[in-house]
Amino acid sequence: MSDQFTFTVTNQTDLAITELWVSVDEDEWLPFTLSEEGIPSGETATIVWAEYTNDSPCEWYISAVFDDESESESALFNFCEEPDLTIG
Template sequence: MTFNTLRLGFITIAVGIAGNGLLASAAHAAEFSFTATNTTTSAITEVLVSENKSDWGYFDIGSGIKPGSTANLVWDQSTNSEGCAQWVKAAYADGSESEPAKFDFCEDGLAIEF
C-alpha cells in the first residue's frame, strides 16, 4: 500500500462507526469502520495506515476531509489478513503531515481526531 504523510493535530480514541474503503482484521467477519474528524485548519487529503510504520496504505476519502468535518471510513475486505493494531496518520492540503499514532481498529466505535 502507498500513503502520503500528514500532520496530525493529535489523535484521540472515541466512539463512532462508518462507511467507505480501507482495511480490517482477518479475525473479524464484520465490516470494520471508524470515524475521522479533522480538528485542524487545513483539509485532510489522505488518511494512511500501516502495521509496521514502513509500508503505508490509504483510505479512499474522496476529495478530502474539510476542517471541522467528520468522515466515516470502512476498511477494505482485501486487508482482512492484517492485524487489528495499526499506525495511522493524515496528510494535509498545506503539505504537512501528522505524527503516526497506533490504534486497535477492531475496537467497536473507534473515532480518531486529527
C-alpha cells in the first residue's frame, strides 16, 4: 500500500466549492477531483494528493472555484505544517 497524503478543506463560505486547484508557481495549475456536490457550505472534505506529488515541495498555492463560478484569491499554504485548510 502506498503512502497517501491527505489534507482537509473546510468551506466557510456561503457557496459550495466546485473546483479546487493547486500550483507550485502560480503558472501551471492542477485540479483536484471533488465529488459531484463539491464541498458544500459549512462542510469539511478530505482531499487526497496524487501519488506523483509525493516528492513535491510543501508549499503550494491553492484556489477554489464556487458554484456561481467565482474564484477565490490564490493563497500559499504549507501543507506539511498545516494540512487542514479553511476557505472563507
